[in-house]
Each structure stands twice: as structure tokens, then as C-alpha cells.
Amino acid sequence: MTVRFSVLDLAPVVSGSTSGQALRNTLDLARHAERLGYHRYWLAEHHAMPGIASSATAVLIGQVAAATTAMRVGSGGIMLPNHAPMVVAEQFGTLEALYPGRIDLGLGRAPGTDQATALALRRSPDALSVDDFPEQVIELREYFGAESKVTPAAGNEPPIWLLGSSGYSARLAGLLGMPFAFAHHFSAENTVPALTLYRDSFRPGALQEPYSMIGVSVTAADTDERARELAAPQALGFLRLRQGRPGPLPTPEETAAHPYTPLERQMIDARLADQVMGSPETVRAQLDALIERSGVDEVMVVTQVFDHADRLRSYDIVADLYKESFAA
Numbered sequence: 001m002t003v004r005f006s007v008l009d010l011a012p013v014v015s016g017s018t019s020g021q022a023l024r025n026t027l028d029l030a031r032h033a034e035r036l037g038y039h040r041y042w043l044a045e046h047h048a049m050p051g052i053a054s055s056a057t058a059v060l061i062g063q064v065a066a067a068t069t070a071m072r073v074g075s076g077g078i079m080l081p082n083h084a085p086m087v088v089a090e091q092f093g094t095l096e097a098l099y100p101g102r103i104d105l106g107l108g109r110a111p112g113t114d115q116a117t118a119l120a121l122r123r124s125p126d127a128l129s130v131d132d133f134p135e136q137v138i139e140l141r142e143y144f145g146a147e148s149k150v151t152p153a154a155g156n157e158p159p160i161w162l163l164g165s166s167g168y169s170a171r172l173a174g175l176l177g178m179p180f181a182f183a184h185h186f187s188a189e190n191t192v193p194a195l196t197l198y199r200d201s202f203r204p205g206a207l208q209e210p211y212s213m214i215g216v217s218v219t220a221a222d223t224d225e226r227a228r229e230l231a232a233p234q235a236l237g238f239l240r241l242r243q244g245r246p247g248p249l250p251t252p253e254e255t256a257a258h259p260y261t262p263l264e265r266q267m268i269d270a271r272l273a274d275q276v277m278g279s280p281e282t283v284r285a286q287l288d289a290l291i292e293r294s295g296v297d298e299v300m301v302v303t304q305v306f307d308h309a310d311r312l313r314s315y316d317i318v319a320d321l322y323k324e325s326f327a328a
Contacts, residue, residue: 002324002325003291003296003297003298003299003325004039004040004297004298004299004325005038005039005298005299005300005301005318005319005322005325005326006038006039006040006041006042006072006213006298006299006300006301007029007030007033007038007040007041007042007300007301007302007315008042008044008076008185008215008300008301008302009026009029009030009041009042009043009044009054009302010043010044010046010052010053010054010302010304011023011025011026011043011052011053011054011060012025012051012052012053012234012248012249012304013050013051013052013053013248013249014051014248014249014251014306015247015248015249015250015251015254015306016248016251017248019053022053023053023060023063025308025311026043026053026054026060026064027063027064027067028308028312029308029311029312029315030064030067030068030071030073031067031068032312032315033071033315034068034069034070034071036315036316036319036326037319037326037327038071038301038315038319038326039071039072039298040071040072040073040074040104040300041064041068041071041072041073041074042073042074042075042076042077042104042106042300043057043060043061043064043073043074043075043076044057044075044076044077045057045075045077045078045079045082045108047082047117047118047121048114048117048246049241049246050246050247050248051237051246051247051248051249057075057078058075058078058088058091058092058095061073061074061075061095061103062095062098065095065098065099065102065103070102071102072102072103072104073099073102073103073104074103074104074105074106074158074161075092075104075105075106075107076106076163076181076215076300077105077106077107077108077161077163077181078092078105078106078107078108079107079108079109079110080107080108080109080133080136080137080140081109081110081118081122081133081136082118082121082122083121083122085136085139085140085143086139086143086150086153088105088140089140089143089144089148089150089153090143090150090151090152090153092105092153092156092158093143093144093150093151093152093153093154093156093157094152094156095158096156096157096158097152097156100156103158104158104159104161105158105159105160105161106160106161106162106163106181107137107140107160107161107162107163108163108164108169109133109164109168109169133172134172137160137162137172137176140160141157141160144156144157145157159179159206160178160206161173161178161179161180161181161213162176162178162179162180162181163180163181163182163183164180164181164182164183164194165182165183165186165187165190165194166187166190166194167190167193167194167197170182170194170195170197170198170201171197171198171201173198173201174197174198174199174200174201174202174203174210175201175202175203176203176205176206177202177203177204177205177206177207177208178205178206178207179206179207179210179211179212179213180195180198180210180211180212180213181212181213181214181215181300182194182195182198182212182213182214182215183214183215184214184215184216184274184290184294185215185216185217185274185275185302186274188274191214191294192293192294195212195214195294195295195296198210198212199212211297211298212294212295212296212297212298213296213297213298213299213300214290214294214296214298214299214300215300215302216275216276216287216290216299216300216301216302217231217234217274217275217276217277217302217303217304218275218276218277218283218287218301218302218303218314218318219231219275219276219277219278219303219305219314220276220277220278220279220280220283220303220313220314220317220318220321221278221279221310221313221314221317222279222280223278223279224277224278224279224282227277227278227279227282227283228272228277228278229252230305230306230307230310230314231272231275231277231305232252232255232256232268232272233249233250233251233252233254233255233304233305233306234249234304234305235268235271235272236250236254236255236258236268237249237250237304238271239264239267239268239271242267249304249306250306251306252306276290280317280320280321283317283318283321284321287299287318287321287322301315301318303315
């Protein structure tokens with residue numbers, strides 16, 4: 001079965017560089033991805049993380065849409081507990097009005113940051129709970145309705161996706177008949193169970209049939225050894241995040257010089273084991289197996305490497321490996 005391929009971007013800030021350069025790299029990658037034939041380009045919302053520059057997600061989506069011509073652009077995702085649904089409706093209604101038929105609104109129920117930052121975003125401790133997520137989703141969709149007084153949201157509803165890394169959003173997406181995107185890149189063990197739950201729970205709604213996508217961390221290079229070298233800095237960055245020490249994406253030299261403890265080495269190996277990584281032949285075999293196992297309709301590729309040229313090259317390799325999908 002032919003699947004679509006898309007891009008997930010966190011606008012990574014690398015060690016020794018700036019947020020401005022990270023955002024310029026995002027625009028360059030978006031143009032490059034469109035030329036290659038990637039189907040959509042999503043930006044992720046995270047806050048107070050020195051290595052991620054995509055925090056003003058709706059603003060960046062507008063910039064990417066303006067820099068491209070036909071590729072779909074959206075959020076992967078907007079963390080709804082951080083925002084009043086009406087504000088999200090206004091933002092994405094504006095984007096849909098400006099770029100009709102090209103905008104996606106992916107929604108998540110986690111804050112995408114620590115609790116102190118989430119409190120600063122919402123300014124009320126009562127608003128930090130994710131338990132009211134279904135009601136927030138329903139409220140948000142109502143603002144896009146023809147009878148809504150919220151301009152420019154009224155009549156400008158983009159396709160709305162639910163995102164998740166467990167079964168909660170999978171079931172909700174199924175019950176509401178919405179498309180579902182699963183974060184395989186940081187919850188690989190839950191991928192197949194969540195997608196099965198989504199399909200089993202599905203009732204016609206916004207869609208008549210289920211449609212699923214998975215985010216996959218992919219590092220492709222000329223050899224397996226080179227791919228592992230390229231992937232190592234983001235694994236160290238993830239380790240530091242887990243240790244409460246987030247920072248920019250480390251350099252290859254920082255990564256090689258880090259004094260790993262046995263436990264840290266174990267965590268790094270586990271992180272890399274859940275990724276698609278290697279030469280073109282290795283990447284094709286790993287992706288084929290994952291697509292067959294998960295039964296997804298679309299793969300969203302996220303590539304976090306230190307050098308921008310290596311990042312572009314990795315997306316080149318994936319596009320070349322799946323010419324049949326990119327030509328469809």
C-alpha cells in the first residue's frame with residue numbers, strides 16, 4: 001500500500017547558533033520538502049526549551065505557508081490546555097482564510113512544557129488540567145461553524161487532527177471520527193495498541209473512514225555508521241531533557257566527549273533503538289517493516305541532526321527511497 005510522507009519540524013536550535021538561524025533553517029527545509037514532494041509540513045509547540053524555536057507555532061505556520069505554494073502546513077500540534085479555544089479558532093481561522101485548503105490543526109492534550117511554564121501561559125491553575133480536553137475540542141470546533149460570531153474562524157475550519165502518545169486521544173479521535181496522529185518517535189511501544197484502539201473505536205464523523213499517521217524519527221545517511229553519528233547529538237539532547245537540563249542540540253564533539261555513565265549509555269541506546277536510522281537500504285527496510293506493522297496511511301518524518309545540510313540530505317534519501325509515494 002502506498003503511504004504519504006510528511007515532515008515534522010521543531011525548529012531545532014543547535015549549540016553555538018541562534019533561534020533566528022533555526023527559524024531560517026525551518027523556512028529553507030520547508031521549501032526543500034515541497035520541492036521533494038512531501039505532503040504536509042507540521043510545526044510542534046513546546047515552551048521554555050532552549051533547543052526548540054517553534055513555540056509561537058501559529059506565527060511560524062503562517063511564515064512556512066507564505067514561503068511555500070501548495071504543501072499543507074499545520075501544527076503537530078497545538079497544545080490545547082495552554083490556550084483558550086476561541087483564540088486557537090481565531091488563529092487558525094485566519095490561517096485558513098489566508099491559505100485556503102492548505103492548513104491543518106493538530107491538537108494535543110499535554111502542556112508541552114513544565115507546570116510552571118504552563119501556569120504562565122494560562123495564568124490560572126484551574127486551567128492546567130487535561131481532563132476537560134474533549135470539551136475543549138468540541139468548543140473549538142463550534143467556533144468554526146457557520147453560525148459562529150468568531151471572525152475569521154466562522155466558515156474557515158481547517159481539518160482538525162488529534163495527536164497522542166497513548167490510548168486516550170486514540171479512542172477520542174475514533175469516537176469523534178477525526179484523523180489521528182501518533183507520536184511513535186517517543187512512544188514506540190504504544191504505537192500499534194493505540195492505532196488498533198483508534199480503528200476499533202472509530203465512528204463516522206469528520207471522516208467517514210479512519211485515517212492515521214505516525215511521527216517517526218528518521219536519520220538517513222550514506223552508511224549505517226554515519227547515520228548513528230548524526231543521530232547521537234539528539235539522543236544526548238533528549239537525555240539532558242529527561243534529566244531536567246534542556247539545552248540546544250549538542251555538537252558532535254560535545255556528544256563524543258560526554259562522560260556517559262552506564263545508565264546514561266543504556267538510556268541513549270534505548271532512545272536510538274526506537275528510531276529509523278541507517279543507510280538507504282537499512283532505512284527502507286526499517287520503514288517498510290514499521291508501515292506494515294502499524295498499517296498507517298501516512299508517515300511524518302522528524303529529523304534532528306546538528307548540521308542543516310545533513311538534515312536536508314536525510315530528507316532527500318527518504319524521498320528517493322519512496323519515489324512511488326512521492327509521485328502519487
